[in-house]
Amino acid sequence: xxxxxxYIILLGYNFNYHQSLLYADQKGYLINSYLQxxxxxxxxxxxxxxxxxxxxxxxxxxxxxxxxIYTIIIRYRIKKIYPWLNINANFDPSENRxxxxxxxxxxxxxxVHKISTFISFGTDQILIFALVNIKSVALFDNYNxxxxxxxxxxxxxxxxxxxxxxxLVAENNKKNIIKVFWELIAIRFLIAGFxxxxxxxxxxxxxxxxxxxxxxxxxxxILLILVNVFILTIRNPIDNFINAYGLFADTWAPxxxxxxxxxxxxxxxxxxxxxxxMFGTTVSMTLIIILWKTYYLxxxxxxxxxxxxxxxxxxxxxxxxxxxxxxxxxxYNKYLKTEILTFLDLIxxxxxxxxxxxxxxxxxxxxxxxxxRDFSYRLKKYSPFS
Numbered sequence: 001x002x003x004x005x006x007y008i009i010l011l012g013y014n015f016n017y018h019q020s021l022l023y024a025d026q027k028g029y030l031i032n033s034y035l036q037x038x039x040x041x042x043x044x045x046x047x048x049x050x051x052x053x054x055x056x057x058x059x060x061x062x063x064x065x066x067x068x069i070y071t072i073i074i075r076y077r078i079k080k081i082y083p084w085l086n087i088n089a090n091f092d093p094s095e096n097r098x099x100x101x102x103x104x105x106x107x108x109x110x111x112v113h114k115i116s117t118f119i120s121f122g123t124d125q126i127l128i129f130a131l132v133n134i135k136s137v138a139l140f141d142n143y144n145x146x147x148x149x150x151x152x153x154x155x156x157x158x159x160x161x162x163x164x165x166x167x168l169v170a171e172n173n174k175k176n177i178i179k180v181f182w183e184l185i186a187i188r189f190l191i192a193g194f195x196x197x198x199x200x201x202x203x204x205x206x207x208x209x210x211x212x213x214x215x216x217x218x219x220x221x222i223l224l225i226l227v228n229v230f231i232l233t234i235r236n237p238i239d240n241f242i243n244a245y246g247l248f249a250d251t252w253a254p255x256x257x258x259x260x261x262x263x264x265x266x267x268x269x270x271x272x273x274x275x276x277x278m279f280g281t282t283v284s285m286t287l288i289i290i291l292w293k294t295y296y297l298x299x300x301x302x303x304x305x306x307x308x309x310x311x312x313x314x315x316x317x318x319x320x321x322x323x324x325x326x327x328x329x330x331x332y333n334k335y336l337k338t339e340i341l342t343f344l345d346l347i348x349x350x351x352x353x354x355x356x357x358x359x360x361x362x363x364x365x366x367x368x369x370x371x372x373r374d375f376s377y378r379l380k381k382y383s384p385f386s
Contacts, residue, residue, distance in 0.1 A: 109248035116254030182371030184237035192233035224278035245301035320368035324361035
């Protein structure tokens with residue numbers, strides 16, 4: 001069984017470059033379709049075997065079988081799409097030593113960023129367990145599970161954005177690069193706003209219907225969790241352009257984020273519990289992701305002034321969301337809020353919430369955000385109905 005699990009892990013590492021090629025060529029949708037299809041069939045078979053045979057060996061064997069099948073399918077598609085590509089070619093680093101050393105340097109920098117990000121976002125549950133109690137970990141995980149699902153869904157929808165941004169930067173049309181950057185920021189603000197408002201009004205009622213009232217967190221904790229979700233949602237365009245420009249030299253930044261997160265989370269975690277730990281995450285992300293990363297991108301990538309070319313525009317987006325959120329909260333709580341006792345009540349509340357978002361947040365974003373107006377024009381231009 002150990003060998004089986006080890007082989008699955010090694011297969012993923014050795015096969016990863018196939019997937020990277022498709023993602024780089026903006027064909028990530030092929031990976032998602034094959035992966036989701038094979039995963040669905042695998043999970044159905046695993047559920048059947050678990051129910052009738054209750055044998056873990058069979059369960060893990062299916063993991064191995066479907067990993068191999070998925071690998072074969074993707075490798076076959078690579079050969080069909082890129083017949084000129086010699087997958088088995090040997091690489092001699094001495095042929096282009098300078099380029100090889102540059103790649104190795106970038107890989108090391110990326111590794112620091114990736115492992116630091118993993119550590120940074122993997123400490124919340126540990127800190128909650130250490131500073132609060134194990135029951136609070138379970139309460140937090142109920143909310144976190146739904147949020148992770150939404151983040152994964154958004155990541156799949158925008159899966160090809162990174163490669164598209166890479167192509168855009170390679171063209172070196174600075175005016176178009178900035179234009180697309182603000183379009184992507186505006187789209188992310190729209191999505192972040194919808195997620196924030198929907199989860200703020202509907203997440204606790206969903207948890208109550210699903211698990212019971214004793215599993216609900218207080219509103220201060222939920223608000224901090226959603227602020228973190230908001231930051232994670234809007235950061236993606238910044239990350240995409242940083243990746244496209246190859247700006248990975250700031251290896252100190254993710255390490256600093258971990259240290260800031262731990263220090264603030266531990267200090268305030270003792271005082272405020274889960275809210276203090278979430279506050280630490282909020283502060284560390286604001287300082288490193290929002291303040292430093294944007295400065296680094298505009299200074300070293302775009303070669304523009306971060307204050308006049310980013311902050312003055314970014315603050316308009318914050319104002320648009322803040323105004324819309326206050327207006328929606330007032331109207332919903334005063335005129336539309338009803339007690340949610342069934343899943344039908346939850347659906348009706350969701351309809352009312354999203355209608356308010358469409359009627360208030362979208363027009364306000366159009367008014368405040370040139371990037372959103374440009375994106376709307378782009379949609380209209382390429383719409384089959386225009």
